Amino acid sequence: MKPSEFRDKPVETNAPSADEVKYTTCYMCACRCGIKVHLKDGGIRYIEGNRNHPVNKGVLCAKGSAGIMQHYSPARLQKPLLRVGERGSGEFKEIEWDEALGIATDWLGRIRQSDPRKLAFFTGRDQSQALTGWWASQFGTPNYAAHGGFCSVNMAAAGLYTIGGSFWEFGEPDWHNTKYLLMFGVAEDHDSNPIKIGLGHLKTKGTAKFVSVNPIRTGYSAIADEWLGIRPGTDGLFVLALIHELLRAGKIDEEYLVRYTNAPWLVIQDEGAADDGLFARDGEGRAVVVDDATGALVDARDPDIVPRLAGAVTLADGRRAVPAFQLIAERCLQPRYAPDRAAAETGIPAATIKRIAAELAHAAFSESIVIEQPWTDWAGRRHERMVGRPVAMHAMRGISAHSNGFHTCRTIHILQMLLGSIDTPGGFRYKPPFPRPIPPGLKPAGHPHQINPGRPLAGPPLGFPTSPEDLLIDADGTPRRIDKAFSWEAPLAAHGLLHHVITNAWKGDPYTIDTLFMFMANMSWNSSMNTAGVIGMLTDRNAATGEYKIPRIIYSDAYASEMVAYADLVLPDTTYLERWDCISLFDRPICDAEGAADSIRQPVMTPDRDVRPFQDVLIELGARLKLPGLTKGDGTARYPGGYADYLVHHERKPGFGMLAGWRGADGAQHGIGAPNPRQLDAYIANQCFWRSEIPANARYFKHANRDYLDWAVGMGLLDKPEPVVLQLYSEILQKFRLAAEGHGAVQPPDEHRARVKTYFDPLPLWYMPFEEVAAGPDAFPLHAITQRPMAMYHSWGSQNAWLRQIHGENRLHINRKTAATLGIADDDWVYVTSHHGRIKVQAKLMEGVNANTVWTWNAIGKRAGAWNLAADAKEARRGFLINHIISELLPERGDGQRYANADPVTGQAAWYDLRVRVDKAPAEDQITEPRFAPLPTPPHLPKRPAILRYGARFRAARSRERQ
């Protein structure tokens, strides 16, 4: 239009942008924000954050907005595929769903009737683990897990075994009341928008200090009031030095310790005895403490006494015992944990450590927060107000993905307890369903009597061992799971060990499998260490039989990821905008500290390809396999309506279903209630989420607040209104240590004894990461780690046309001073060498990184040809993965043993322990190494456009409307 025409026809500022707006839940990362999808002319016009949603309150990040390009990606698979060439050749033929499901049923049916363990069913970052784990149980295999073992199980396990909750996305700082936030190694994916909103609140209010502990100053660290560029793997030592200082200064909350933790519980001191290090108990099995007023031994839960925190006592049988707190204090006051000693290892000056300790103490004890809200504790004592220590902490993968991550995370929780700041005003707050009993009551199933051909597994595949008897091992100590979770190699592997499945299945260690069934797990690329090795294992054949060593691979993915080429049968999934889904309280709920909540995804688009939601496929496969939970007595499908039908009608036990909102025949019940056939309609009417507020008198001290405990029982979150006693001292760890010392019926094989004895320490502990010890300080003098960019979520985003414009390639970031000593200038090409391999990449110099550390963005590099990108796409030529030089095994020890590159308590993959050398490389072709042969594009993928444009048709339609 000409300018004069604008005058005559003013711009419509509030024109309807859509024919229809549908609510659902974002899935561009793990955060699960509420979104409004604007639909116009049968297409997605744009995506907007839902202001009413409890997670994001309207905030939408770059990834969430770019969901349009995820939905319209040219990499979307089109139809089921059956491999016709060699594995890895990318040669497939398209088949019909009936044939695909028939093949899968045939393969899986034979296994189930002979040995269900021959199925290894593992998923990646999916959000339907409440279904997939239950399905594995119904099938009868213990060989199931999702991706937690290579993500952050150290965080989950350390939290659940110590405070009955955890950081991750299961707890949050008290954003409105905190005066001091200490954050460790947090990337921008878990709890992403809530943390951004919370940090925005802190910065706006300006009354709290935010300290970020992270080797790299990106993301949240970039806006911190103080950045501590710690050396990777030393966070636990830093925290122990803080505790050392606080103990020396007497700045601990004794009242909190006495009321809510096992600090005063007496620990038996009888070296060599079978109960050394266990709690002294009375005839009823109750832990005992010393009553300070009388000196008598009394029940630790007696609310009318004040117990002692120090001083040895003689038990009735003449043995010595001391309060747990005394052992903790003696450990933390050791000279090796003094700030002066910790400074050299951590890279944080002793004066800074002492100052931070003093600041924590000041915030906790001189700025306490009082909320004028009466409450009643578990023993019935009324408190007139809620008084809190306003120091909050949060931590995530950066401290977790180390071989000392479990103890580091446990030590942070111990620091929180000593400051009295767990679930108090201003501190760290549990989100329902946490806190839970320590640990939660589920034990992993997989003992011989629990696995029977043709029958379900007698229990869940994952759980929480509390003693060696719970381990899934044979009489000789051989692991019973293919990933060796819950064995002596990884006793508390609460999330399973996805990163070991392919290697173990290939080796036949501890046994061979028949079928590897995977969903959303890009194991031939960015989800594996030792990528080239794993590709070799997926394609390796048995010399005698000519069969693949992993005989059958079924894979489900929505996109032509690197893993598709290695599958025998490909079951194409939908995008997240084309299916029902459920963010269940059974799985990873979206609760906040003041409310329980869950949500759904509803299909906002109809697939234009011959693809099916994986969850529907799993339910149909279950019916075809006649799994008891998925068929009726007459053999017909129990959930003929697929996942939506299951979400509404499935009950774990009477009244407990996948969704907590609008239960009961009339939809009037919440939490517990009979199935409601109109439940999904109720969710859709409420913008696809449900939330129930915690009463005001139950919002803090949840672990010991009678009103919270009663509310949680009423909601079905807890079985009993029992207080959760925080475990400053871990008796469970001591039980495993005693086994390693030769006590009990179940003991580790000799090769594991010393390791279990050392690392199952009931007290806080820091040790140097294993790879650093093995590599030595000279050959590989630098740490190499990755960071999650705000605009990407693993490999998902780096095929997205809009997000690729933000991060199309990645560099190796090096501290400018370190680079100078190596003779490396900005944009130079360098070799990065570990004990396992070498990559060639381009360097970028910066100041905001620890001098001993190099880093890059995670998962930007793509294999040429994958994701329907051009073979010469920037991601393939200029992008790279650090995974190529990370080994799943540590270097060989003197005795020939090669341990997993993992935490010895949980088995968590120690991605961030990597040590490297960096040398200048010839620039030459300006292409990253290693190079892999380009993958062919699967059949019938749309032709990739040179430039992917979107939205032009809406603009054209708008112009037409204006004229």
Ligand code: SF4
């Ligand atoms: S934070 Fe994650 S879930 Fe939320 S809008 Fe961004 S991508 Fe979506």
